[in-house]
Amino acid sequence: MLRYIVRRIFWGIAMLIIVSALTFIIFYLFPSADPAQLRAGRNPNPGAVAAIRHSLGLDKPFYVQYWEYMKGLVLHFNLGYSYFNQASVRSQIFARLPVTASLAFGALILWMLIGIPIGIISAIKPRSFLDRLTMSGSLVAISAPVYWLGLVALFLFANDIGVVHLFPGSGTYVPFSQSPTRWFGSLILPWFVLAASFAAFYARMVRAQVRETMSEDFIRTARAKGLSERRVIFRHGLRAALTPVVTMAGLDLSGLLGGAILTETVFNIPGVGRYAYDAIVNSDFPPIQGTVLFSAFFIISANIIVDVVYAFLDPRVRF
């Protein structure tokens, strides 16, 4: 077990190096714009552009740039500085992480609370009215793009531009430490928008899992023992059916911790995703690299954690 974890961590680090190299190469080959040009202002003279390029180190060969970047990262955990405002990428990400975490955890709780019960009910009563309604509704929710859903939600319910003035709209985020109630209010719409497609997806997944489990032989045994149907479903059925769902949720959460780019952008929430979006628009490479690495770090660690946790949830899994 310990050897397995060590090996997984080793490979995780290797993966991070590969991800960073790929990001570097992609940006070097296909920059969204020339960072030096962007910084030099309108109608710059070539000398000024060259000077900026030199000061940012962009005139060095890319492998030297990469080497220096990695040196800073490994030795000092330094993710570099923004080309635009010289802000430390590391401190920016850490400052924004609680914002993204608020969004991601809230959405996770919401989609689990919506998706799992719906999935269970439609699995137990297949082809019922409720089953058909929720399953077709979930198809809509899965198909709707997040940014569209976000804009529709703002249009309908935002308390500034909405048809019904119900919830705080875009750009109203307040840190929890400042005002828990306003923090909560500002996140209601983003939580629902972000959770919608996940809830729909989880409802369908739980439904499929529960239906499959309920046709297993051990469920027949549980019934043959004379257990109540409630106990058969909730104790025997769900224990087996929900194990994969829990691990799935871990992976999805880690994906969101790297930044819910679309939701954060639509609702103008100052999280990691919004930071990445701004960096891409501004061709600001260090924050792009930083957010990509952070995102990869969360996904890789969640994969390791989930695999280890699975061994506890399912005794058949051994390393």
Added chain:
Amino acid sequence: MALLEIRDLHVHFRTHDGVVRAVEGARLSVDRGQTLGIVGESGSGKSVTALTTIGLTRFPNATITGEIEFDGMNLVTLPDKQMRSVRGKRIAMIFQDPLSSLHPLFKVGWQIVEAIRTHENVSKKAARERAIDALREVGIPNPEKRIDNYPHELSGGMRQRVMIAMALVLKPDVLIADEPTTALDVTVQAQILDLIRKLKDEYGTAVIMITHDLGVIAEIADEVAVMYAGRVMERTTREQLFTVPELPYTWGLMRSIPRLDAPRPGRLDSISGLPPSLIHLPSGCPFHPRCPYVMDICVKSDPQLEASEPGHLVACHLPSAERQQIGRDLQAGYTA
């Protein structure tokens, strides 16, 4: 009066393709300390009959008629709640594949304790003691340790022993065993059958042994019912079945067993054709399309289960004397 008596049981399932007539007028009975063997191919209605007995075929699309009389109750119409107190407590059932029949994520001890505490108001500790005793009784070495194993940590034979322990820990009146040895190695099969017989003798449990294997019947059954297309076509004692089988279908089953005590035929016989669709049953006798002795009447009229001689019921249009002659010759051919 028998302990468990099934009379004229019909179980139909409505499906998209039509009505599946899984059981058509089955008639069976079993007594304390007795083993009833039910033999037949897949789809002959043996398992559905068994599951119906413990009320596990009460699906929304099922129609169940007839009577299953057990200790003064009719299990066909018994309300769900009372059915649950019969199921597991008074009539227990074990299944074919013990690996998939045990919950993979719970320890075997937990599963046995759950069975005990569902029906009896005892402490966890006492239930655990009883579970250990039950495991010891079914021949599991080191039961104090094994009780904390997960099913996947045990061998196939051990798992089936766990299933048996779980079924018998509440000392049920009836044990239904649905192909309990089919998924096991041959040597383990014999051990499991021995165990079931031993426990039956010890507690006077009535056993219903469902199998497609006449070898298992020969090993353990007192009475035998041969099922085909949802009906019981022949019913007699084991001795009678193996000396004078009277049903063409039974002859087919017997001919398709390889024998060591007879000259080796060029090819092993098999029953021609396939078991009938339970949605579109053949007219008359359901076996007639596959029967080498088919007569005109077989196509038109469905034979009823009638006594050929005391204690031997057969549903076949062939004259009884002819049937006995063929059956006797068939069995004599092997021992000659």
